[in-house]
Every structure is written in C-alpha cells, then in structure tokens.
Amino acid sequence: MTIAPLLTDVFIDGMNLYNGALKGTTYKWLDVRRLAETVLSEHPIGRVYYFTAPIQGRPPDYAQPIKQGAHLRALATLKDLEIHLGTFSQRPSFQPLAEGWPNHIVKIRVMDVEEKQSDVNLATYAVASAIKGECEQVAIISNDADFAGLMRYLRDSIGIPIIVLNPNVVRRQGINRELRRASTYIRDIKVTDLAQSQLPHQLTDQHGIITKPESW
Numbered sequence: 001m002t003i004a005p006l007l008t009d010v011f012i013d014g015m016n017l018y019n020g021a022l023k024g025t026t027y028k029w030l031d032v033r034r035l036a037e038t039v040l041s042e043h044p045i046g047r048v049y050y051f052t053a054p055i056q057g058r059p060p061d062y063a064q065p066i067k068q069g070a071h072l073r074a075l076a077t078l079k080d081l082e083i084h085l086g087t088f089s090q091r092p093s094f095q096p097l098a099e100g101w102p103n104h105i106v107k108i109r110v111m112d113v114e115e116k117q118s119d120v121n122l123a124t125y126a127v128a129s130a131i132k133g134e135c136e137q138v139a140i141i142s143n144d145a146d147f148a149g150l151m152r153y154l155r156d157s158i159g160i161p162i163i164v165l166n167p168n169v170v171r172r173q174g175i176n177r178e179l180r181r182a183s184t185y186i187r188d189i190k191v192t193d194l195a196q197s198q199l200p201h202q203l204t205d206q207h208g209i210i211t212k213p214e215s216w
Contacts, residue, residue, distance in 0.1 A: 013142035014052030086117030
C-alpha cells in the first residue's frame with residue numbers, strides 16, 4: 001500500500017517517551033525532531049511539540065534536573081520545535097497494598113507524585129493545530145490511553161488522520177488497545193530509530209555551549 005505524503009505535526013508525551021523508550025538506555029540525548037523524521041520518513045514533518053515537566057533530583061541520581069535541563073536547552077535549538085512545561089505535584093496519600101487485595105485491604109502512607117498539565121497541554125495544541133489547518137495529519141508519541149478520546153475527536157469529528165508512534169521499546173509492549181482503536185494506524189519506534197536520532201555531543205545557544213551529560 002502506498003501512503004500519500006501528508007504534512008504531519010508531532011506531539012510528544014515526554015515522560016511516556018522517556019519511560020517507554022529511553023530509561024535505562026544510552027539514547028537519552030535524543031533529537032526528537034530527527035526521531036519523527038526517521039520513523040515517519042514518508043511524510044514531511046511540520047512542527048514538533050514536546051510536553052514534559054521539570055523533574056526533581058532523587059537518589060541515586062540527584063543530578064537528574066541538571067541533565068534534563070541540558071537536554072531541554074539542546075532541544076530548544078532545533079528548528080520548528082516547541083517545548084511546553086507542566087509541573088509535578090507531590091503529596092502524601094494512603095494507598096492499599098497489592099497483597100490481600102481486594103479481600104483484605106491494608107493501606108500504607110506513600111508519597112504520590114503526579115505530572116500535571118502536560119496531557120491537557122498536548123491535547124489543546126493538537127486540536128488547535130488540526131482546527132487551524134496547520135497540518136494534514138497528527139502523530140502522537142505516547143502509549144497513554146488517556147489520549148484515546150482526543151484521537152477519536154481529531155479523526156472522526158475533524159477528519160484528520162492520526163498516527164500513534166509506540167514508544168514502548170524498553171518494555172517491549174504493544175500499543176494500548178484504546179489507542180489502537182482510536183488511531184488511523186500505528187508505527188513502532190525501534191532501537192535503531194533512537195540510535196540514528198541522537199543530538200551532537202555539543203551544541204550552542206544564546207547562553208553558550210551545551211554539552212551532553214557524561215552519564216547520558
């Protein structure tokens with residue numbers, strides 16, 4: 001089957017991409033625009049939107065915020081790429097232990113950490129891009145079922161094709177069932193795609209030189 005080239009805007013769930021494809025690998029210094037161009041080589045890529053939240057340093061790596069900051073600076077040098085930052089909310093809460101569930105419930109106090117705003121921001125910008133006619137097709141990098149409603153609206157109400165780029169390289173999982181049903185088609189991100197889509201070791205912005213962190 002021949003796929004007609006369509007101008008494609010790409011919307012990236014940064015935390016889902018990190019946890020599914022990058023965590024525990026040597027590919028964290030990722031050029032997300034090149035990744036989109038590699039995986040969707042038959043389509044011209046318009047704008048790339050990257051959604052994440054500033055992380056906090058935790059053991060064993062308290063330098064995580066510095067590394068993430070360097071990566072965000074590097075991404076900001078790329079053409080036609082926008083970065084939109086949400087926040088993390090953390091609060092203590094009582095959660096039930098899996099053992100004994102549901103017949104014998106024992107709750108413990110845990111720190112509940114949750115990313116805020118990123119999903120809503122991604123959905124808002126995707127709808128705006130489609131409605132304004134800025135693209136002919138939308139690609140979403142995520143395996144989060146929360147985006148299924150957004151995808152159905154874009155595909156069925158606005159009439160724009162939806163591609164899901166499955167980031168679950170590390171977990172080796174297929175795409176979520178709800179996302180599969182809501183998409184026009186699926187494309188898996190492969191390890192070779194990540195390897196071919198790395199940023200240069202050093203880049204420069206208005207603040208100076210950006211260097212890839214050694215442990216990345």
